[in-house]
Amino acid sequence: KSCRFYDRQCPLYTMPRCLPPSSMSEAVITNSIIGDGCILDGCVIRGSVVGMRTRISDEVIVEDSIIVGSDIYEMEEDVMRRKGREKQIDIRIGIGEKSRITRVIVDKNARIGKNVMIINRDNVEEGNREAQGYVIREGIIVILRNAVIPNDSII
Incomplete structure (x- = not known):
């Protein structure tokens, strides 16, 4: 028996992705594409692609880069709950303050x-x-999925 996609007696379900629009507070964005649900605070983004749910903090510069995004929004409570149990104690998903990302x-x-x-x-x-x-x-740095880059690192 084949699947009948239009049959009301046998509906198919998926998880809808209804994200809010991206929030940009004092951000400067040029020649870039910004996905849904991003939170961009006081950053500069040039010639880059920023995927959904990306959080970029104050005084961050992103140039000629691709940021895939994240599966979840991580709230302050999540960081506090994790504190002391894992190595990424105070590092939230996204890019922390005063960082620079190029290529x-x-x-x-x-x-x-x-x-x-x-x-x-x-x-x-x-x-x-x-x-x-x-x-x-080929000269391009690739930060791996779920990676943690500690504060004050230089790559």
Whole structure:
């Protein structure tokens, strides 16, 4: 027996994705695409793609990058509940204050701390740092899914 997609007696269900519009407070965005449900506070985004539910904090600069986004909104209560149990104690999903991201692909649900510089300062072409949460391919840094980049890191 085949599936009848139009039969009212046998409906198909999926989880609807009804996200709010993106919130941009004092953000400067040029030549970029911003997905639904993003929270962008006081940041600068140039020539980049920002996926759904991405949170970018104050004084962050994102250039020529792709940020895939996240599966969930992480609230302050979630961070406090986790405190002391996991290494990403105070690092929320998204990009923390005063960070700079240039020519980077940030995969889903990554946590980038405060004052982080991901700029490939040594111009590395190939590198495998999976244990630290990233790889470098053809000079492009890729932050892995669910990775945690600690505060004050320089890549």
